[in-house]
Amino acid sequence: MDSVLPHSEEELRPAEAQQEMQEENEEQDHFPQSYRSNSPAEARLLDISQTFQHQFLYLYPERKPLLLTPTNECGVQKFVCTTLRPSPPRMVELLSWNNCASFVADFLSLEPLDPPEELPRQLRSPSLVLRRQSASCLEFSVLLCSLLLGADYDAYCVSGHAVQEMCARDQSWQDLPLLDPAVQSVPSDQKQQASKYAMTLQPELHSRYLRRQEERRQEAEAAADHITVPLSQDQCQKPVDPLHGVRVHCWVLVLSGSHGIKENFFIDPLTGVSYPTNHQHFLGIESIWNNFNYYVNVQDCKHGCRDMVFDLEDGRFWEPVLSGTISKKDLILEVQQREQTWSKVSSKEKKEQEVQEEEQRRVLKIPKSWASFIHVTEEDLQRRFPGGKKEILYRNAKLERFGPNVRSDGLIKRLSMYKELQSAEVYKLKMWYQNRRDHLQQRSINVTERSTMEYFKLGHPLHLLTYRCRALARGWEQEVEFSLGRSDNLVHRVITPDQMMETFKSRSDFLYHRHVSFSPHVQFSDQSDDTAELQERPVQRVVERFHRNMSKPAHEDVNERLFGLSERSIELKYHCNDHRLVPSQTKFLKPRESTEQQKAEQFTSDMVSCIQVDVCEQPPQIGPLYKMLRKLIREEEQLLEQISMSQKETQGNF
Numbered sequence: 001m002d003s004v005l006p007h008s009e010e011e012l013r014p015a016e017a018q019q020e021m022q023e024e025n026e027e028q029d030h031f032p033q034s035y036r037s038n039s040p041a042e043a044r045l046l047d048i049s050q051t052f053q054h055q056f057l058y059l060y061p062e063r064k065p066l067l068l069t070p071t072n073e074c075g076v077q078k079f080v081c082t083t084l085r086p087s088p089p090r091m092v093e094l095l096s097w098n099n100c101a102s103f104v105a106d107f108l109s110l111e112p113l114d115p116p117e118e119l120p121r122q123l124r125s126p127s128l129v130l131r132r133q134s135a136s137c138l139e140f141s142v143l144l145c146s147l148l149l150g151a152d153y154d155a156y157c158v159s160g161h162a163v164q165e166m167c168a169r170d171q172s173w174q175d176l177p178l179l180d181p182a183v184q185s186v187p188s189d190q191k192q193q194a195s196k197y198a199m200t201l202q203p204e205l206h207s208r209y210l211r212r213q214e215e216r217r218q219e220a221e222a223a224a225d226h227i228t229v230p231l232s233q234d235q236c237q238k239p240v241d242p243l244h245g246v247r248v249h250c251w252v253l254v255l256s257g258s259h260g261i262k263e264n265f266f267i268d269p270l271t272g273v274s275y276p277t278n279h280q281h282f283l284g285i286e287s288i289w290n291n292f293n294y295y296v297n298v299q300d301c302k303h304g305c306r307d308m309v310f311d312l313e314d315g316r317f318w319e320p321v322l323s324g325t326i327s328k329k330d331l332i333l334e335v336q337q338r339e340q341t342w343s344k345v346s347s348k349e350k351k352e353q354e355v356q357e358e359e360q361r362r363v364l365k366i367p368k369s370w371a372s373f374i375h376v377t378e379e380d381l382q383r384r385f386p387g388g389k390k391e392i393l394y395r396n397a398k399l400e401r402f403g404p405n406v407r408s409d410g411l412i413k414r415l416s417m418y419k420e421l422q423s424a425e426v427y428k429l430k431m432w433y434q435n436r437r438d439h440l441q442q443r444s445i446n447v448t449e450r451s452t453m454e455y456f457k458l459g460h461p462l463h464l465l466t467y468r469c470r471a472l473a474r475g476w477e478q479e480v481e482f483s484l485g486r487s488d489n490l491v492h493r494v495i496t497p498d499q500m501m502e503t504f505k506s507r508s509d510f511l512y513h514r515h516v517s518f519s520p521h522v523q524f525s526d527q528s529d530d531t532a533e534l535q536e537r538p539v540q541r542v543v544e545r546f547h548r549n550m551s552k553p554a555h556e557d558v559n560e561r562l563f564g565l566s567e568r569s570i571e572l573k574y575h576c577n578d579h580r581l582v583p584s585q586t587k588f589l590k591p592r593e594s595t596e597q598q599k600a601e602q603f604t605s606d607m608v609s610c611i612q613v614d615v616c617e618q619p620p621q622i623g624p625l626y627k628m629l630r631k632l633i634r635e636e637e638q639l640l641e642q643i644s645m646s647q648k649e650t651q652g653n654f
Contacts, residue, residue, distance in 0.1 A: 034370040035074045041367040045079040052321050066287055067159050070123035084291040086149035087374035104144045105272030108135045109386045110169050117246045125371035133386045138250040140269035145252050154255040160285040162249035164241045169270040176397045245283050264310055278306040294321040410436040495650055510547040517541040536647050540566045548575050555584045563636050570632050585611040588629050
């Protein structure tokens with residue numbers, strides 16, 4: 001409802017209206033002549049359309065007037081079929097219908113119809129709509145249909161009626177759909193031919209095991225994300241729409257036959273989602289049109305579009321505005337017939353045949369579109385969303401999408417999932433990234449469980465693949481997966497306040513597992529949990545396991561090595577021979593003296609114990625045993641340095 005303006009504002013209104021009119025006139029001067037006037041052929045089309053409109057309203061007085069001759073941005077009436085401007089796509093990304101629909105839905109903002117049950121009187125050209133990034137549902141459809149016609153789809157604009165949430169671009173009553181990965185590969189039939197001078201990249205090597213683990217993880221997450229929230233009876237009931245069945249909407253129809261399409265389907269241009277032609281959201285069709293003709297529906301729509309026939313050449317179901325005009329199918333058949341018979345006809349007969357065909361078409365041929373060619377640039381594809389951002393509300397989630405390079409952190413998509421309907425309490429967050437220096441692709445935060453999961457692509461400085469962090473009763477648990485590019489061949493690490501477990505692969509020393517136990521941490525009253533977590537914890541025990549080295553005898557090949565730092569002991573367990581069940585073992589107690597000489601003097605046979613399975617072997621002498629102990633002590637010192645670096649690496653980079 002308009003508010004009452006004060007007297008001073010009423011006096012200013014004529015001046016403001018005059019200024020706006022002057023700006024519009026200046027803008028119209030920049031449009032081509034086809035925008036500002038009609039050719040004789042277009043004027044004749046307008047006369048035919050007006051006559052058809054009068055006859056239609058006389059035969060169907062209960063129906064509303066058709067959308068035949070809306071005005072363009074210059075205030076000039078144009079036949080609606082000539083507003084479509086088939087434009088062959090220059091970008092590989094716009095060769096398929098789903099990419100075109102996604103681009104139009106993302107690129108434009110919606111101008112709702114006012115009133116929602118009436119057709120608009122103005123229909124702007126698709127090139128202007130593309131430049132302003134704002135359109136009504138009809139202008140959405142005209143732009144999308146023009147792109148599809150340019151890509152050689154058999155597409156039509158549809159004027160009809162739909163449910164309220166579809167007309168208002170309201171997806172808050174829909175469940176969260178499955179989200180595609182942020183980075184999608186271009187189909188093989190759409191890839192550009194590579195130049196012979198282009199540098200060939202080495203194929204990326206992937207682990208089949210990690211790929212299977214990733215597939216299982218994605219399936220589990222998809223199942224968890226799409227668990228429907230139980231609704232109460234009041235929440236399940238939508239409010240009654242007083243305009244149900246009369247709300248005007250416009251969408252796109254794609255008929256089968258082109259691009260291998262086997263079944264007809266609808267595309268909602270506001271969301272870019274495809275639907276079958278019998279979907280319940282579409283309540284009826286008034287008319288459809290393409291750049292060849294305009295067809296009025298004469299079928300009963302009491303059941304929506306469920307039983308509708310889309311044979312446009314059948315006069316029992318569709319009434320064309322231009323009877324006898326040539327269609328796209330006729331042009332295709334004519335070209336095929338001409339190719340078959342053209343070589344057998346003389347040049348004189350060819351000219352006579354062309355003249356006869358031209359005279360037959362002259363009356364019914366629709367003139368070329370008055371609208372300018374549609375130019376979709378690389379910048380349009382990159383900018384994507386009006387203002388760089390798009391927000392979609394679902395039944396229990398909110399999806400925010402950002403254009404590439406719009407945010408400094410590389411965020412391109414953020415999903416917020418809520419515990420209950422109409423609640424602002426987020427229980428899970430998902431973020432997708434692009435073009436980051438740390439190669440982060442996705443981050444998932446579970447607020448309820450206090451956990452974070454991150455995924456990286458190949459190329460991270462630390463060769464990260466995944467990183468997971470979750471809260472425990474005391475402290476945090478961090479789990480990291482690495483690619484095979486690390487110098488230490490580390491592939492997996494799990495670290496908690498009490499222990500750290502590392503898994504290695506394909507090492508020259510045959511090490512494959514390391515388990516570190518830390519001493520209990522004593523926390524002072526004035527020390528926070530985060531400060532205590534950042535401090536290095538003293539190592540209490542380290543266990544390392546090794547694969548079998550076939551170049552050594554089994555009784556000399558270490559299978560497990562245990563460093564008991566709190567007990568000042570080192571234990572070695574060897575691999576078993578094929579005919580043995582019990583392995584050989586050696587245990588050392590480290591001397592407590594500081595100097596090497598004192599250690600050597602203090603070391604006695606009581607400080608070492610050996611279990612030899614083969615009684616034929618000679619027992620080891622005290623000298624070689626002490627040399628072995630010295631070597632193990634040096635390896636223990638190096639091991640403690642590696643553990644310290646692992647703790648710093650985990651705390652400082654994740």
